[in-house]
Amino acid sequence: MKTLPRCATALVLALVLAVGPAGLAASPARADQGRLRLEAGWAALAPGVGYRELTVRTPHGDARVYAVRADLRGPGVRADLLFPGAVAARAPLTAMAGARSAVAAVNGDFFDISEEQHPGVAATGATSGPAVYRGRALKAAVPQAQRFGWWPPPGDTDQDVLGVGVDGVARLGRLVLRGRVRAAGGAWPLGGLNQYALPVGSIGVFTPEWGEVSRARAACGNDESRKAPCTAQTREVTVRQGRVAAVSDTPGSGPIPAGSTVLLGREAGARALAGLPVGAPVAVDYRLESSEPVPFRFALGAYRLLRDGQALAGLDATAVEPRSAVGLADGGRVLTLLSTDGREGTSTGLSLTELARTVSELGCPDGVYLDGGASATLVARDRATGELTVRNQLDHGRERPVPNALGIFAG
Structure with missing residues (x-):
């Protein structure tokens, strides 16, 4: 044998x-x-x-x-x-x-595949969980109630990942988004990074890695149900070279230029961003905080x-x-x-x-x-x-x- x-x-x-x-x-x-x-x-x-x-x-x-x-x-x-x-x-x-x-x-990973409950809003195809690529934070996890696919076992969350560390060893872990938006009017925690769904009342950041798909889906559903209606209380702010370059009351679409980021707020997050006029200085920082001592070279939900x-x-x-x-x-x-x-x-x-x-x-x-x-x-x-x-x-x-x-x- x-x-x-x-x-x-x-x-x-x-x-x-x-x-x-x-x-x-x-x-x-x-x-x-x-x-x-x-x-x-x-x-x-x-x-x-x-x-x-x-x-x-x-x-x-x-x-x-x-x-x-x-x-x-x-x-x-x-x-x-x-x-x-x-x-x-x-x-x-x-x-x-x-x-x-x-x-x-x-x-x-599981992903946003259908938006039948949100007429006029296209599915984004984005994954539910976090992702790291070449050591860089690519996206964070959507709220648990907004995930697609089977509910995880007790104790698991949409922040759980499989990845390989910079040491070449595969491991399981958890990646939690940490970040803030700072402006003259105050500082607000980030609720999302390149996510198809944002927590109610939060602000999310979208980078050029998001792609060209509309960001409207991020303002749909809530923290209890993926099928909840979309909110009309939104505000989008484009930041370039540390200052507000453009504002809008509706989520946009199309590619985000290199060197730019888009902030999208819903409910309370939208009201916070409404106080940022064109030209206002804004600082955005974020990271995915790992439960593991060795940084991930890549990870997926x-x-x-x-x-x-x-x-x-x-x-x-x-x-x-x-x-x-x-x-x-x-x-x-x-x-x-x-x-x-x-x-x-x-x-x-x-x-x-x-x-x-x-x-x-x-x-x-x-x-x-x-x-x-x-x-x-x-x-x-x-x-x-x-x-x-x-x-x-x-x-x-x-x-x-x-x-x-x-x-x-x-x-």
Whole structure:
């Protein structure tokens, strides 16, 4: 028997494999429901990066799982954030991964995908959670009630992230926005950074990284409901070279020029900004404060599945959907990216509790889940041909454009 890779060694004691002529493991007994059936060894995508396909037996049927394992200690092996170049933008995962020559990638955070409850307001495509890129704060988290996707387990928030520190080690943490707007009339805390939703009564800052999409969505919903109406009490102030360059009573759209920032206030925040005329001096400072001592080189929003080998309490055990997740092993030096089939063909998706068990049985004591449903996508490059392809079966056979992703690079 071949030696199993580090992230699969936990399966040795749990499984007895019967291999048939086609090289596939025989179906496990009913007592093994929820266990993995290994169908092949890890195939090398690049030095330090492997790929394999698995089958998970569940009471609701077989689920196909596609996984990429990356040893971040390997020469040239690293992980990074993929995004289309703007916070409020989306692109197919194959396009983002291909543009950066990634070896593999999995879709990322939940995002603003529909605004049916706000007529005339376009969905922004921006993610719910924070993001850091090349050590720079890209965006902060929306209010908890404004997130899209499943509610996180108790204790998790939209400020939770998965990332890699400047030391090259992957870790889970929390990023909290800290910032202020200072002017002659006073100082006000910032409630948002490049977010599709702002807390009621707050002021948010938008930078050129936001993109061209209208900022109107940031004044919709409230701290209790994403579906609450938009407020008409808004004020937008454009700041350039430390002074107010333009003002408006409505949120704007279009690209923000380099060297400029836009402040958008709603309710009390709008009233505060109304006191800033054109030409008034304004200072804006912000940062994402990390719960971790090592700064993140990159990070994206993600929700805990596992901590120290134990599934988090409160994970949904009922809803079965296509899923994406990332497991951490060897103290954050090994990452396992995975995604499932679901909604198409004979393969089912997984519940969150089944997803947690799957990540654990791959030998990863810590793990997070990412956006799922039609967003669940895993791509990997064929080592022989160099072709980057989608490995899981997609909802309706189409790639859904996504706002960010976790990419793996080698060489």
